[in-house]
Amino acid sequence: xxxxxxxxxxxxxxxxxxxxxxxxxxxxxxxxxxxxxxxxxxxxxxxxxxxxxxxxxxxxxxxxxxxxxxxxxxxxxxxxxxxxxxxxxxxxxxxxxxxxxxxxxxxxxxxxxxxxxxxxxxxxxxxxxxxxxxxxxxxxxxxxxxxxxxxxxxxxxxxxxxxxxxxxxxxxxxxxxxxxxxxxxxxxxxxxxxxxxxxxxxxxxxxxxxxxxxxxxxxxxxxxxxxxxxxxxxxxxxxxxxxxxxxxxxxxxxxxxxxxxxxxxxxxxxxxxxxxxxxxxxxxxxxxxxxxxxxxxxxxxxxxxxxxxxxxxxxxxxxx
Amino acid sequence: xxxxxxxxxxxxxxxxxxxxxxxxxxxxxxxxxxxxxxxxxxxxxxxxxxxxxxxxxxxxxxxxxxxxxxxxxxxxxxxxxxxxxxxxxxxxxxxxxxxxxxxxxxxxxxxxxxxxxxxxxxxxxxxxxxxxxxxxxxxxxxxxxxxxxxxxxxxxxxxxxxxxxxxxxxxxxxxxxxxxxxxxxxxxxxxxxxxxxxxxxxxxxxxxxxxxxxxxxxxxxxxxxxxxxxxxxxxxxxxxxxxxxxxxxxxxxxxxxxxxxxxxxxxxxxxxxxxxxxxxxxxxxxxxxxxxxxxxxxxxxxxxxxxxxxx
Numbered sequence: 360x361x362x363x364x365x366x367x368x369x370x371x372x373x374x375x376x377x378x379x380x381x382x383x384x385x386x387x388x389x390x391x392x393x394x395x396x397x398x399x400x401x402x403x404x405x406x407x408x409x410x411x412x413x414x415x416x417x418x419x420x421x422x423x424x425x426x427x428x429x430x431x432x433x434x435x436x437x438x439x440x441x442x443x444x445x446x447x448x449x450x451x452x453x454x455x456x457x458x459x460x461x462x463x464x465x466x467x468x469x470x471x472x473x474x475x476x477x478x479x480x481x482x483x484x485x486x487x488x489x490x491x492x493x494x495x496x497x498x499x500x501x502x503x504x505x506x507x508x509x510x511x512x513x514x515x516x517x518x519x520x521x522x523x524x525x526x527x528x529x530x531x532x533x534x535x536x537x538x539x540x541x542x543x544x545x546x547x548x549x550x551x552x553x554x555x556x557x558x559x560x561x562x563x564x565x566x567x568x569x570x571x572x573x574x575x576x577x578x579x580x581x582x583x584x585x586x587x588x589x590x591x592x593x594x595x596x597x598x599x600x601x602x603x604x605x606x607x608x609x610x611x612x613x614x615x616x617x618x619x620x621x622x623x624x625x626x627x628x629x630x631x632x633x634x635x636x637x638x639x640x641x642x643x644x645x646x647x648x649x650x651x652x653x654x655x656x657x658x659x660x661x662x663x664x665x666x667x668x669x670x671x672x673x674x675x676x677x678x679x
Numbered sequence: 680x681x682x683x684x685x686x687x688x689x690x691x692x693x694x695x696x697x698x699x700x701x702x703x704x705x706x707x708x709x710x711x712x713x714x715x716x717x718x719x720x721x722x723x724x725x726x727x728x729x730x731x732x733x734x735x736x737x738x739x740x741x742x743x744x745x746x747x748x749x750x751x752x753x754x755x756x757x758x759x760x761x762x763x764x765x766x767x768x769x770x771x772x773x774x775x776x777x778x779x780x781x782x783x784x785x786x787x788x789x790x791x792x793x794x795x796x797x798x799x800x801x802x803x804x805x806x807x808x809x810x811x812x813x814x815x816x817x818x819x820x821x822x823x824x825x826x827x828x829x830x831x832x833x834x835x836x837x838x839x840x841x842x843x844x845x846x847x848x849x850x851x852x853x854x855x856x857x858x859x860x861x862x863x864x865x866x867x868x869x870x871x872x873x874x875x876x877x878x879x880x881x882x883x884x885x886x887x888x889x890x891x892x893x894x895x896x897x898x899x900x901x902x903x904x905x906x907x908x909x910x911x912x913x914x915x916x917x918x919x920x921x922x923x924x925x926x927x928x929x930x931x932x933x934x935x936x937x938x939x940x941x942x943x944x945x946x947x948x949x950x951x952x953x954x955x956x957x958x959x960x961x962x963x964x965x966x967x968x969x970x971x972x973x974x975x976x977x978x979x980x981x982x983x984x985x986x987x988x989x990x
Binding site: 389390392393394396400404407408411412414415416417418419421422425437438439480481482484485487488489491494495496497500503504506507509510511512513514515516517518519520522523524535536538539544568569570573594597598599600601604605616617619620623624625647650653654657658661665668 | 693696697699700702703704705706707708709710711713714715716717718719720721722723724725727734737738783786789790791795799801802803804805806808809810811812813815816817818819820821825827830859863867878881882885886890891916923924927928931942945946949950955958959962963965966969970973
């Protein structure tokens with residue numbers, strides 16, 4: 360920390376100072392019995408890690424750069440641009456002008472918002488209802504939930520059930536058949552069970568019923584697991600592609616992932632009329648703009664919940 | 680706590696317990712309704728496999744045909760081709776994709792700097808949250824016929840053609856996509872289990888002259904063996920499920936011969952061609968084999984002295 364004063368005084372010396380600080384800090388972190396790795400090992404490790412980061416980061420940058428590029432730059436770059444010199448939002452303006460892509464984006468946003476809300480409410484209710492060992496019917500209901508780990512009913516019977524319930528071609532068919540996930544319920548339940556019994560007893564002595572205990576005491580303490588499970592649900596609704604193909608008949612009700620598939624993977628050309636504009640930017644830019652639209656919500660939500668991942672995944676793994 | 684500890688005989692009568700826990704039961708209601716409606720009723724709906732199902736006749740009106748659907752299924756050459764493809768993909772994934780997170784977790788664990796480790800974790804977890812449509816689209820921009828890597832190699836005298844439309848490379852392609860998407864995410868559980876290996880074991884191994892590789896082999900890997908076995912069992916029970924959406928998305932590019940797996944077979948023959956009975960029979964067989972596999976793998980784990988996933 361003391362090096363910060365020297366940083367402002369002399370930038371070059373300062374950066375060297377910070378570097379030295381990093382090294383000292385590193386040395387403290389290494390346990391005394393651990394030998395310093397061979398320079399070749401260190402080099403190999405660095406190369407592998409850099410390769411991994413590039414393999415993941417490069418496609419993201421390529422897609423983003425191309426979505427922001429104009430025709431001239433695309434021609435010069437052989438169809439793709441990593442870092443456009445004159446970025447333009449033209450492609451986004453066009454796909455969001457009110458045509459097919461805009462509608463699909465709203466469908467996806469709506470299904471994700473309503474679905475995640477419903478899923479979270481039902482998950483919390485069921486997880487709390489199952490969190491008291493020894494309560495009436497606790498065992499059979501828990502078995503009912505855990506049983507779904509061992510079998511899956513199969514695509515056709517689920518499809519026929521959805522058809523029998525008259526849900527085909529409705530937005531509900533994108534939500535109800537995947538409303539709950541046993542894994543998520545077990546994660547939340549495990550967390551609820553970790554809340555000290557004394558808190559429950561104190562609340563009950565004050566005359567609070569189960570509902571009050573849940574909303575006033577348990578929920579405020581459970582922000583972390585609810586954030587993670589909420590993210591899991593939201594991501595699966597946002598990313599869901601096949602359920603729409605299976606259950607939706609109306610092409611105007613399709614979510615963004617299906618539209619992305621037809622434009623980018625199946626090469627369906629985007630015409631100006633469907634997009635609701637008169638002049639089109641380069642088609643690669645348009646395709647990449649749709650691709651970016653499909654990624655953006657995830658990249659925005661990611662940093663907020665990332666710190667809870669390990670906790671969420673592990674609770675489920677151990678208890679399940 | 681006191682309730683569960685009390686002996687069975689002194690439990691209050693059902694009516695009292697129902698009144699006492701009715702709020703909890705009410706909270707369970709929507710969830711129970713969901714599992715009954717969309718898991719257990721469809722499970723019973725598998726009776727279609729023994730019927731000549733016609734949508735307008737329904738479950739109760741369709742004629743029973745006994746095992747006819749299964750017999751017919753066994754005679755389909757394309758069903759067997761789907762089974763072979765499924766097993767091949769499962770084998771390739773078991774060899775290439777399953778160990779990848781273990782290797783990456785060991786590598787991440789060997790990093791001394793917390794800061795570097797955290798930043799790399801942030802990057803490698805991200806692809807897990809992308810949809811298959813996005814992943815396949817991204818791969819296409821890089822490896823497809825007009826992709827950047829394909830173009831780069833072509834400019835340097837290496838004609839690869841369109842890797843994503845080459846049937847002979849399809850199984851490796853989808854495995855590499857799975858590795859790209861989920862290796863990072865898979866490290867979470869291994870990293871946590873590595874962290875729970877007692878540090879003094881490493882210390883004494885180092886004292887005895889074990890270098891970094893030998894410490895991995897003799898301390899870390901035995902320490903995380905139960906987790907590896909548990910995940911292997913879970914994978915084994917799921918061995919016939921090999922990436923449905925991913926394959927549906929790329930089936931047109933390489934054709935059914937190279938890409939049809941059991942799940943896609945069920946979809947195309949059932950939902951698309953309306954052969955409900957036979958495709959349900961295929962799905963049901965897959966389910967029963969998976970169920971049997973998970974039970975026997977768990978038994979096997981007990982034989983080896985591991986706890987498996989349940990007792």
